[in-house]
Amino acid sequence: MSPAGDDARRLRVDLDIDPPDTWDCPMVTETDRATDVRINAVGDECTVDLHSDDGEGLIRADGEVTEDCLCHVFGEFGCVPHVRGVDDGTLLVTTYVADRELVRDVVEALQETLGRVRLVRLAVVEGPDATEQVTFDLSSLTPKQREGLELAVVNGYFDDDADVSLGELADELDISKSALSQRLRTAQAKLVTDVFDEADR
Structure with missing residues (x-):
């Protein structure tokens, strides 16, 4: 147990x-x-x-x-x-x-x-x-979307007591905050859409 x-x-x-x-x-x-x-x-x-x-x-x-x-x-x-x-x-x-x-x-x-x-x-x-x-x-995401989402999850970006900023994650990927924000939003939207599509079947 x-x-x-x-x-x-x-x-x-x-x-x-x-x-x-x-x-x-x-x-x-x-x-x-x-x-x-x-x-x-x-x-x-x-x-x-x-x-x-x-x-x-x-x-x-x-x-x-x-x-x-x-x-x-x-x-x-x-x-x-x-x-x-x-x-x-x-x-x-x-x-x-x-x-x-x-x-x-x-x-x-x-x-x-x-x-x-x-x-x-x-x-x-x-x-x-x-x-x-x-x-x-996550296989439905593009490589860049998955890379950004994996980094965010692994570093606790989505945790309630998150101690990492979007800027820090963007720096690690060597892209702008706005580019990473867009990747994460697109990835999250894709995942949520897939979940509801699956639930409707």
Whole structure:
């Protein structure tokens, strides 16, 4: 049972993670494409089962849990990584968190440890059955819109107690405040429109 309780609202976070070429994990060293990835990490050792899409069938491999291990990074925040697959070295990962602040912390830690991380989808889930209430599919945005929105979310720009300004975010992207503001407004409008379109179906 999570600290917030079974009835707490949570966020489902879907991520694409591109680890560095030197990352020594069976999930990417054993095959380029896989589905139904199962990880069993105990102490400093882990076993990974992968259903390879390269015609090799089930692959079982052993690895070592280190500080740059996916399981270790998620574990630091009390999160469980559900690896949905591997696509040409990119890990497709889902996890559940209690709030947006934790999304930011997890993404920042993954970026520092594993390299490029893309926030693909956020969904609000509620109740013991984790029924999805609202889903934001970020894949419908342009690369620039998604880049701006990811930066804003990761830095807590939308949090009630936000400690980052639009100008600071714009400086990081090397664009004007008005350009970033326009990107965020357009991205938010697109996401909200998609949500209501989905609800009407």
